[in-house]
Amino acid sequence: MTGTPIRVGVLGARGRMGAEAVRAAEAAPDMAVVAAVDAGEDLAALTGAQVVVDFTHPDAVMDNLRFLVEHDIHAVVGTTGFSSGRLAQVRGWLKDKPELGVLIAPNFALGAVLAMRFAEQAAKFYDSAEIIELHHNRKADAPSGTAAHTAQLIGKARVQAGITPGEDATTSEVDGARGAVIFDVRVHSVRLPGLVAHEEILFGGQGETLTIRHDSMDRSSFMPGVLLGVRSVLAKPGLTVGLENVLDL
Ligand SMILES: NC(=O)C1=CN([C@@H]2O[C@H](COP(=O)(O)OP(=O)(O)OC[C@H]3O[C@@H](n4cnc5c(N)ncnc54)[C@H](OP(=O)(O)O)[C@@H]3O)[C@@H](O)[C@H]2O)C=CC1
Numbered sequence: 439m440t441g442t443p444i445r446v447g448v449l450g451a452r453g454r455m456g457a458e459a460v461r462a463a464e465a466a467p468d469m470a471v472v473a474a475v476d477a478g479e480d481l482a483a484l485t486g487a488q489v490v491v492d493f494t495h496p497d498a499v500m501d502n503l504r505f506l507v508e509h510d511i512h513a514v515v516g517t518t519g520f521s522s523g524r525l526a527q528v529r530g531w532l533k534d535k536p537e538l539g540v541l542i543a544p545n546f547a548l549g550a551v552l553a554m555r556f557a558e559q560a561a562k563f564y565d566s567a568e569i570i571e572l573h574h575n576r577k578a579d580a581p582s583g584t585a586a587h588t589a590q591l592i593g594k595a596r597v598q599a600g601i602t603p604g605e606d607a608t609t610s611e612v613d614g615a616r617g618a619v620i621f622d623v624r625v626h627s628v629r630l631p632g633l634v635a636h637e638e639i640l641f642g643g644q645g646e647t648l649t650i651r652h653d654s655m656d657r658s659s660f661m662p663g664v665l666l667g668v669r670s671v672l673a674k675p676g677l678t679v680g681l682e683n684v685l686d687l
């Protein structure tokens with residue numbers, strides 16, 4: 439490595455993803471971990487960092503982000519739970535910080551990012567689509583941030599193509615049996631021990647179906663994306679949503 443390493447802090451450092459991020463950044467030749475902070479610990483420990491990676495909880499992430507922006511620290515955020523209202527709030531905080539970058543990505547796994555892109559492309563050709571996301575049973579939020587983002591991409595692509603959602607003859611339903619509706623797309627959440635993070639995007643058309651599936655078998659799958667995020671956020675001011683925006687897709 440030549441040059442000074444990027445000073446990295448990790449929030450949620452003792453969690454499943456945070457611990458993995460600490461290990462990955464420590465192993466990266468161009469990074470040095472200068473702070474590892476978990477729940478109940480003082481955020482002031484992060485003030486020596488150039489970039490902080492956040493894998494905490496949807497209830498905690500906005501306070502963390504406000505602190506980071508206030509202290510001119512770039513942020514790479516994997517924590518889920520970002521509504522359009524929350525994103526607007528972050529944009530507002532960044533208005534007076536023209537050099538600061540925040541990257542929020544619902545999924546850092548390359549395959550998951552590609553699956554979302556492929557789903558967005560397929561959405562123009564099918565009026566019927568449903569998503570099944572499958573995760574470990576320690577996950578706090580449902581549906582997953584990835585599934586919600588995928589549904590949004592499909593919904594927007596359909597609107598752009600002038601496609602209305604296809605027929606669904608269901609008139610009698612046990613509550614929840616047809617899943618949650620996000621941007622007119624049905625999303626079904628499975629929670630089981632043994633799983634890590636999986637998503638299936640199903641399209642139905644005349645006499646055919648198309649299934650796009652991604653599996654994270656291990657949390658190391660997210661790390662190349664996290665490290666790429668840390669490297670790119672320094673040169674990408676403002677709010678960026680989605681790793682696809684720093685990949686050459
Ligand atoms: N974008 C992506 O690619 C991925 C995103 N995720 C998302 O990342 C988030 C974390 O997932 P995961 O690691 O599995 O969850 P964990 O529960 O394993 O880890 C979260 C950690 O954050 C800690 N924490 C909670 N609040 C704070 C706070 N205010 N400040 C500092 N630390 C805090 C928790 O402590 P305690 O347990 O004591 O509360 C815990 O140690 C989730 O939103 C998940 O959906 C997960 C995988 C990939």
Ligand SMILES: O=C(O)C1=N[C@H](C(=O)O)C[C@H](O)C1
Nearest residue numbers: 518544545577582583584635
């Ligand atoms: O909690 C998880 O584990 C994951 N969360 C993210 C999400 O909600 O999409 C990303 C990945 O699916 C793993």
